[in-house]
Amino acid sequence: MTTHHNRRMMNLGAFVHETGQHVAAWRHPDAYAESGTVFAQALDVARTAERGKFDLLFLADSAAISTHGSAESRGRMGKVVKFEPITVLSALAAVTTRLGLVATCTSTYNEPYTLARQFASLDQISGGRAGWNLVTSNNEAEAFNHGRDKHAAHADRYDRAAEFAEVVTGLWDSWDEDAFIRDKESGVYYDTEKLHVLNHQGRHFSVRGPLNVARSPQARPVLVQAGASDTGRDLAARLAELVFTAQTTFEQAREFYGDVVARLPRHGRSRQEMKILPGLYPVVGRTEAEAREKFEFLQSLIHPSVGLAVLEHTIGVANLSQYPLHGPVPDLADTNGPLSRQRLLLEAARRDKLTLWELCLLNAGPRGHLLSIGTPSQIADVMEHWFRNGAADGFNVMPAFLPGSLDDFVDMVIPELQRRGLFRTEYEGKTLRENLGLPKPVSRWARMPMVAE
Template identity: 85%
Template sequence: MPKAQARRMNLGAFIHETGQHVAAWRHPGAYAESGTVFAQAVDVARTAERGKFDLLFLADSAAVSVFGSPEAKGRMGKTVKFEPITLLSALSAVTTNLGFVATCSSTYNEPYTLARQFASLDQISGGRGGWNLVTSNNEAEAFNHGRDTHVSHADRYDRAAEFAEVVQGLWDSWDEDAFIRDQESGVYFDPAKMHVLNHKGTHFQVRGPLNVARSPQGRPVLVQAGASDTGRDLAARMAEVVFTAQTTFEQAKEFYGDVIARLPRYGRTQQEVKVLPGLYPVVGRTEAEAREKFDFLQSLIHPSVGISVLEHTIGVPNLGRYPLDGPVPEMGDTNGPLSRQRLLLEAARRDKLTLWELCLLNAGPRGHLLTIGTPAQIADVMEHWFLNGAADGFNVMPAWLPGSLNDFVDMVIPELQRRGLFRTEYEGKTLRENLGLPKPASRYAKPAVPMVAE
């Protein structure tokens, strides 16, 4: 019998316009215009593909943040960006194997439009598309979509579950062999292999079918990011890749185990889900060099920006009225990013941080795992999480672009490959094949009839 292939990590490259760090654009080597210059985005995507990443994961928000003083807003380097489907469709034309996941909110979109956009991305890329299902945590998005107030946390998740059901139903609108395209007979498709959804629910009424053919990988990969109890349940119910923020191994292991334990409720198995915590690595040839890189970026944070970004991250305004060298104030649950708020406040209490120390902690990782060190030290942490029930891989968050991504690809990837933890070549052409996820059957597929011996 052939030897079973060892389990290997999956890696995403989580990309903000100029990098994950709030002051990334101020680094002398940064792509400071990467929210507006396509060539810079192409370079980042090709670097991720050179590193054999599974996917490029595009962060997005459909609004400029309302948090912060006018001074802070004028210092923010993540203000403008490309619309994600447009950008990723273009990037798919200049890459071959890299997957593309776009963040697109269920709160202020319509399922038919979104299903059509992602089905098109998947066709254009040859089956390398994925949708990161989120509920909007930027309250400013409400003001751009005909509302004066943000939808409540519970209502956002209730809508999201139905939204995703509709999208997945629309992605099953056509059988793989529906299109005959017989020029001689004049038959273009088989109407029996077209399926009308006719969804009528609490939030949506959608007839269908989708006017985009079935995906080369069955359907785009569904990614979900959310750590609250409702978020975990939605992940277990629908997600194929779960993106999560965890600061300690113990937190990550608890989250991983909890999500996996919920899968049987929805008739799902562990083989259908990959859990990828966020990883913020700062890599140096020596530990001292890595620390110097980290400290340099931290030194570029203006106080007004540090406060503003913390306000945005935890959904709580007016933190500037508190002394920066004082304790983190007590605060109630936000209607914005609830799980991230709780995660950061727990870290502040655990480590007895001042408000400014919490701002500094948030400026780069934003509640994700921070690792500073040599390639071997960073690989040690990744290996520990991977082999001990805390992760199936990581969503790597480069501090600034292109430098931090280059550091990871040139130094950490070879170390992971040397340990047999990461691929040296892509396994397949589609995102599902490279992630090791099964190709989903259409809900309309007829079950195979077992042969009976005569």
């Protein structure tokens, strides 16, 4: 959240897939079907988000093509190719001025020094607008692209992620803000006492450092984390500055929000150091009937094989085609995939007595996030209720298809939020931290006690 004249205000992210959030988004007559290959389309989406005064553009990513489903279903997928996120965000940094730029990059199949260097560079290029979404990979196929014959276990992924983040943030503290003197007359370029060597030795990593990228205008990139399992919640409370969460009901969201906030003091953190943004899948119309028509049209574009394949990927369960499509959702054991999302969707299926196909339809757009269909006022009502009653500090808005669904939200919902005094009319700051209302982190070296000689 941000504040304006002492009023608490929402933070908003635009969470975008290549063609949109919906599994059949590319089939919409007005959709950017070539997203992921045409930079001009990515540029248009970013400019729309900045026109809407969004805090950040949040890129979804995966380092593998999903192998779930049949050959037929895979041939019908519209989100197969994508730009490498750091590359495209670096390009977008040059053509935007205030929009935050957040990329998803896995800790499971990366090295911390390389990732720290990439995001520190993006932060410099953008003038302090970068953020890293720390994930542990929910696509088991990524293992096969990184010299592994199977995906790491859930607990091991989170253990590695915690140490990975510790190394990355330590590397981001390599330089003090005033380390660089650059005095041509004296010939002194930097103060050697303001360069810090990490010398990390841990279970998963041995990284000496320092990083050869200077400290950024916002001190370091914003650390984002998404995960709702107990392990994920604790990792969020320990490290995350922005938490992206999936909740389908207000009660679930309020429980998650309260639980994660309550964990902060255990890790020596204050409430001001974290914002929690649930995902919101809005379908906006000038009337409720128009919104419902838009929703149903996209749903009608889902091929059954695609609906099943995407559900398999979302909950980490293979071979769902062995069950009757219009029969009840079977009892399924926990998997080594996206555990919290699996439990969330299966709980919804049991609660609402959904058939397997109905669960496919439910998953096709929101994928476990909040679905809101209606007029700008109706959608703003839902957002305001969650925001004012302890369930959210704002939302990650997930447009169904691009560019149309993002245009609808910016042109119709944003003005309604602004009219209610819930969202900014202009950017407050230049960096992502300033716009989010997050404090500038103090270097670990500045926090360390001085040792008397």
